[in-house]
Structures are given as C-alpha cells and as structure tokens.
Amino acid sequence: DFPTGTVYRNGHARFCADDDTPCLHPFDADGMIVAMTFDASKPNQVLFRNKFVETEGYIKDKEMGGMSQRGLFGTKKSGGRIANLFQMDYKHVANTNVIHSGDSLYALWEGGLPYLLDPLTLQNKNGRGKAGLSDLNGLLSDNFSAHPRYDPVRKTYVNFGSVFDPIKSEFKVSLYELNASSFQSTRKNGVIPNFVLDAPALIHDFILTTNYCIFFINDTRINTMSAIKAMFGSGGFAGSIEVDKDAEHSHVVLIPRSLLDAKEQDAVSNIDLFQDERITVVKMYRHFAFHYANAFEDMKGNVVFDTVQMDDMELASDFEEPFWQIENPFRDVSPTRLIRYTVDIQNKRLAINDDGSNQKVLTTRLPEFPSIPRDISTRQHRYIYPLVARKKVNVDPKVGGLSGPVAAVAKIDSEDTANNQYFSFEPHEFPGEAILIPKAGKNASLPLEEDACYMLVQVTNGKELKTDVAIFDVEGDQAFQKGPILRFPMPVFTPHMLHGSFAEGVTFDFVES
Numbered sequence: 001d002f003p004t005g006t007v008y009r010n011g012h013a014r015f016c017a018d019d020d021t022p023c024l025h026p027f028d029a030d031g032m033i034v035a036m037t038f039d040a041s042k043p044n045q046v047l048f049r050n051k052f053v054e055t056e057g058y059i060k061d062k063e064m065g066g067m068s069q070r071g072l073f074g075t076k077k078s079g080g081r082i083a084n085l086f087q088m089d090y091k092h093v094a095n096t097n098v099i100h101s102g103d104s105l106y107a108l109w110e111g112g113l114p115y116l117l118d119p120l121t122l123q124n125k126n127g128r129g130k131a132g133l134s135d136l137n138g139l140l141s142d143n144f145s146a147h148p149r150y151d152p153v154r155k156t157y158v159n160f161g162s163v164f165d166p167i168k169s170e171f172k173v174s175l176y177e178l179n180a181s182s183f184q185s186t187r188k189n190g191v192i193p194n195f196v197l198d199a200p201a202l203i204h205d206f207i208l209t210t211n212y213c214i215f216f217i218n219d220t221r222i223n224t225m226s227a228i229k230a231m232f233g234s235g236g237f238a239g240s241i242e243v244d245k246d247a248e249h250s251h252v253v254l255i256p257r258s259l260l261d262a263k264e265q266d267a268v269s270n271i272d273l274f275q276d277e278r279i280t281v282v283k284m285y286r287h288f289a290f291h292y293a294n295a296f297e298d299m300k301g302n303v304v305f306d307t308v309q310m311d312d313m314e315l316a317s318d319f320e321e322p323f324w325q326i327e328n329p330f331r332d333v334s335p336t337r338l339i340r341y342t343v344d345i346q347n348k349r350l351a352i353n354d355d356g357s358n359q360k361v362l363t364t365r366l367p368e369f370p371s372i373p374r375d376i377s378t379r380q381h382r383y384i385y386p387l388v389a390r391k392k393v394n395v396d397p398k399v400g401g402l403s404g405p406v407a408a409v410a411k412i413d414s415e416d417t418a419n420n421q422y423f424s425f426e427p428h429e430f431p432g433e434a435i436l437i438p439k440a441g442k443n444a445s446l447p448l449e450e451d452a453c454y455m456l457v458q459v460t461n462g463k464e465l466k467t468d469v470a471i472f473d474v475e476g477d478q479a480f481q482k483g484p485i486l487r488f489p490m491p492v493f494t495p496h497m498l499h500g501s502f503a504e505g506v507t508f509d510f511v512e513s
Helices: 056-064 080-084 224-231
Strands: 005-014 030-038 046-052 097-101 104-108 115-117 149-151 156-165 170-179 194-197 212-217 220-222 241-243 249-256 280-285 288-297 303-310 336-344 360-363 368-371 383-388 408-413 421-424 429-431 435-438 453-461 466-473 486-489 500-504
Touching (some): 005 104, 435 500
Antiparallel strands (some): 005 030, 383 408, 429 453, 453 466
16 A cells, blocks of 8 residues: 655765865755655565755856856855855855656755756756756745645645845845646736735744744844855855844744735735734744644644754854764754644734643654645644654753754644654664655545555664665554554665655656656
C-alpha cells in the first residue's frame, strides 16, 4: 500500500569550491535536488537521481574554478580580503525547498526567485544559470520564500516574499496565492497585497488557516558593527540583523486571507500591521521561531498553532573557519521546545488553558523541522513528526549551549503527550526532515486515518559518510517506536539536507530513464 509518487528534497550540498575556498556556513552551500520515484507496478525498485541546481553562481563557480560570489552567512569569494570589499551581490544558492507543480519543479531559496526544473532530469528548464530563474509569468519582481503553505480545500499554495530596502529602512513583505496544479497566481489584477515594516524582520516561515495568514514578528534592528563588517567583506549580511533582546513581547499577526482575493483591489498595498483594523495583532512572551508545524481554526473560531520556539536567536556570520570545524558550534544556540498556542480571536489575546498558562508544551526534546501530512495543512491535526534529540533532556530554555544536531525522530500526540513516541538512531546518524506519505487508499485528512501514513527520512551517517533511506509505518499506538520497516542505502552520499515533499502519482519510465 505504498503509493506511486516521487519524493523530492533540496538541501545545501557543495561546501567547497574547486580552488578549496570553503563555505563558512552550510546555508551558503549550493543546493542539490534528490529525487526518488516509487511505482507500485515496479516493486523493489526506486528510480534515484540527484543534481546540483545550476544557478548563476554555481555555473560561475565551475567556470572560474573558485567561489565567484559571497554568501549571505559569511562565505567569502575567492581572491582574498580585497576581492570581498563592498561586494554585496550575494550568491543565490537555491538550497532550501523544492515544490512539484504541474509538469515542473521549483527550487526555492528565500533570497531570490525560484529556479524552474524538469521533474525527471532535474535540469533547468529554461537554460543554465540566470536563464533558469522563473518570475512565475511576471508575478514576482523580488524574493520568494522557501516555505509555501498548502491549502487542501482551495488546492492552492500561499506564500510570501520579503525584501529590505536599506536606503528607506523599509522591509516589505508581499503575499501570493498560487494554483497548486500550475503554480500561477489566482489573483487576476496587478495589485499584490503587501505589508511594510520599518526594520528588517526575521521571517523564515509562516502558517496558514482557512481564513488567516499568520506571521510572527519580533522587534529587530541592524547591528551597525556587523553591517560594517559585511560591507568590508569579513561577515555576512544575515549576521547584521538581530532580535531586540530588551523587548518584552513578540507579536502574532493574523492577516485575513480575504485580502488575497482578486476582488480586493484597494487598500491592500503597504498595509500597516499595527494600525490597520482588519489585522489582528496579539502580544506574547518574546521568543523566536524558525519553523511551525501547522495552524487551524477550532469550533469557536479561535486559531490554534504549533511552533518550534527558542528564547534567543543569533545569526552569527563572521566566521574565519567553516561552522562545522568550530569547537562546540552550538554553544550559543538556545534550546527549542514544541509549543501549542491558541489565539482568542474575539478578545485578541492568547487563550488561557485549564492550568492557568497560555501555552501547552508538546515536547522539550530539542525539536526541529516539524512535519505533518500535506492534506492536514490548515486542518485540525493531532500528530506532529519533528526531529528530536536521541535522549530525554532537561534544559533551561534561557541557557544556550545545550543544543546540538538531532539524531532521533518523534511522533508527538498533541492531545496527550504521554503517548509521544520516539525512535533514536545511532549517535553518528542524523535524520533529515520527515516526509509523510499517506497509504494508498487512505485519507489523512480524516481523523481516524490521520496517521495512516508512511514516514520517509534520509539518514546521514557522519562516521562512514553514507546516506540511507528509512521508511517508518507510523499508524497506530506502537508502530512508530519499533523503527523503520525498511531501510536501504542511497547510491550516493548526501549531507544533512533541508526541506522536501512527496508528489503523489508522479512517476516515469524506469527503463528509459
């Protein structure tokens, strides 16, 4: 009952140029797509392929035999300090996510436009280098986030793109809704809804419900010294943006999705989030979140969401040696928790639980990369599948240095955390983000079939430099913690990668391919 389809995954994978100039941070490494096609008519076979995204920077690197551009997280171009002075044209690495739509793939990185790829060969559809970029038929003029959210009812993706204008000190976030089968805009007029902040926000992900686009906004500022270092080539621009640790609150911002409808043509540009009465803003305890599991609206119309939160966050980017060669590189990383919040829409505040708190802790086992089946998005869910630490840890959320690479997976029961299930790999094995694949004939959007899924993870063996594929049956009370029902080696080693998805029904001729 494993369905026919293709698993696509993207991630940073080229950590050194041909002249041995290193990437100093993994987020600066060139993206590589991995694809695995499973076909129910071809048991015991997998059609595997992998390929670097042929971005403009990747092509230039290969042609010059070095690092042609700087990275946002501090990687330096070849040629020494002088070559890096005032070089602000950062490399588009296309390394964060990949989405299948229609007959195309879209390789995503939040600092630029998508690259359009062939879903079988993984080659650029429109040519190598810059020619491979797509503005989605003129829709995009700036950046496009790597975290589109799927609406299974409307059959659309909702996404955002953000750009900072340092001259105006203006941070603009544009909102898009795309047909899931074509990746083209559902909005027919030329007005693109957007909001503007007066400082660069750190927005990597967002969440979606039936009626809201939800963003988490921290007070941020430019660290002048870090910005000067970036200009002089001794640091990356990402490190110059910092969260204001003196701020008492963060804000959950709920933007009505009605503003994305084609009929809304007026008053949807340059929205002031904190003054516009159409927007709901809720204060909460200050923290930071890179990723969210899901959000939905309950029977009362309140918004429930699950977030991976940490108390502090620093995007250091002034490395002199690669991040992974630093002794204890996680010493300044705040530990994470998976937390559930409920927003009382009517009263514009966080709802209070029976225990008097405004949060429900789902796990403190250093969770990250939370996953759910795609068709659960925007709908009420019970289970979440994050990566976690191998063992239970007692952490102080305000003390850094307790984090580290995760080496286990979890099935979190948001209704009763006593039922949480965990599976740990070997200490030198590191799983990537889980991809949930509903079993053939099952509907994960139905409460009784929500966990009727297989879970696929890539497992990187750091000791032997090998990568396996591990498939779990997650259905039922005890199946998950029994471990993989199937584990097989990939034909090539791939490093720990980032995000991906399962394209149901997408298959190819194995022999011809």
